[in-house]
Amino acid sequence: MKYSNKKESGFTLVELSIVLVIIGLIVSGVLVGQDLIAQARLRSQITQIGQFDAAANAFYTKYDSYPGDLPSPLSYGLVVADPTGAGSTGNGLIEGEMANGAAIEEAEIAFETLSGAGMIPGSLAADEFPLTKMNVGNIGVFNLNSKNYWAIGTDSTTASTWSAGFSSFDAWSIDTKIDDGVYNDGIVLAAQTAGTTIQASGLGTVTAHATNPVCVDSDDANYAVRYDDNAQCPLAKLMN
Numbered sequence: 001m002k003y004s005n006k007k008e009s010g011f012t013l014v015e016l017s018i019v020l021v022i023i024g025l026i027v028s029g030v031l032v033g034q035d036l037i038a039q040a041r042l043r044s045q046i047t048q049i050g051q052f053d054a055a056a057n058a059f060y061t062k063y064d065s066y067p068g069d070l071p072s073p074l075s076y077g078l079v080v081a082d083p084t085g086a087g088s089t090g091n092g093l094i095e096g097e098m099a100n101g102a103a104i105e106e107a108e109i110a111f112e113t114l115s116g117a118g119m120i121p122g123s124l125a126a127d128e129f130p131l132t133k134m135n136v137g138n139i140g141v142f143n144l145n146s147k148n149y150w151a152i153g154t155d156s157t158t159a160s161t162w163s164a165g166f167s168s169f170d171a172w173s174i175d176t177k178i179d180d181g182v183y184n185d186g187i188v189l190a191a192q193t194a195g196t197t198i199q200a201s202g203l204g205t206v207t208a209h210a211t212n213p214v215c216v217d218s219d220d221a222n223y224a225v226r227y228d229d230n231a232q233c234p235l236a237k238l239m240n
Helices: 013-063 106-116 168-178
Strands: 138-144 147-154 188-190 231-233 235-238
Touching: 013 106, 013 138, 013 147, 013 168, 106 138, 168 188, 168 231, 168 235
Parallel strands: none
Antiparallel strands: 138 147, 147 235, 188 235
């Protein structure tokens, strides 16, 4: 009987350990990369909001009115239509709805006015609103309790209703970085759920439920950050 002196080839424990370490490094690198991308998207969104704040302030400094609320904009060389809908121009509030048929309202031409004055890049017509950097709808304007707000996450087709909005975690992150991280306090507020009309009278009540939270978890009385897959948090940001 003959016996072979050849050794069977295979991985040693050291080789297996090296392979596992390499796989771990690749996985961790992917996870870190995903986190960096997510953080970059958040920073981009916050920067966009800050740019619109700066543009509105610059407009107010130059024209002594907020965009859309300027009386007789044509007399200042701004090629935008005079508002004919609800509201009173020059009273400090951007009034009216963002989509109201034939009537031209202040909220409809706010971004058109900023664009025409060269305060923001690009060219926007009435009823046109910029997309959010995080692609959760558009950004519009409305007033609440005699203050002007950015509506961050409006429906791209009607502009007068809230879109699905941010995830609970992203909404909390934006609120925390800009404000206090509390959904119903400060200069950043959680808005209504998708499809709800944006009204000057208020934001309404955000959905809060302990076992099936959408935006706000009633157990924590704050953003439902434990349920990050719920993209149901549009935001309102005080224009300042």
